[in-house]
Amino acid sequence: MGPLKSDAVRVYHERRARVLDEPGWCPAVEQRQARVRVLREQAQERARMTFRDYGKQYLDWAETHHRSYETTRGQVEALIADFGDRRLDEITTADAERFSQASARDGRRLTACCRTQRSIATATGSAGCLSGRRGWASFPRTP
Numbered sequence: 027m028g029p030l031k032s033d034a035v036r037v038y039h040e041r042r043a044r045v046l047d048e049p050g051w052c053p054a055v056e057q058r059q060a061r062v063r064v065l066r067e068q069a070q071e072r073a074r075m076t077f078r079d080y081g082k083q084y085l086d087w088a089e090t091h092h093r094s095y096e097t098t099r100g101q102v103e104a105l106i107a108d109f110g111d112r113r114l115d116e117i118t119t120a121d122a123e124r125f126s127q128a129s130a131r132d133g134r135r136l137t138a139c140c141r142t143q144r145s146i147a148t149a150t151g152s153a154g155c156l157s158g159r160r161g162w163a164s165f166p167r168t169p
Contacts (some may be wrong), residue, residue, distance in 0.1 A: 065066060067135050074113045074114070074115060075111075075113065075114050076110070076111050076112065076113055076114070077105070077106060077110060077111070077114060077117060078106050078109075078110050078111055080104055080114055081102045081103075081105060082105045084103055085098070085099055086165035088102075104129075105125070108111075109121070109125070111119060
């Protein structure tokens, strides 16, 4: 409603017409549904994770589960330098490919290290982040 009486009268008549046209319509129910939708969207936005946070959690996990932790740390740090503060669901497969090609162009040979960097970037996609708009819950076991 607006500040003018004519706005209030117009809104009243619109609501009355809608009540008569749509049996069961209630503005309170509609407002409650809108409020729930907004709260759900806000919760999803808070749950979205940056690549930097994911990388730190992955390194914590890798430290106890990988024998080649130092190599993995170097690989993940290179990925964090490139993808850093981007949200996981914003990173696309094309971004991972660009990273891989840029690594090769910068003089880094496609050694096991670069292939692993590429597989880490692609793995996050197969877990749901690069290929779709799913969040942290789509990672089954590893952080």
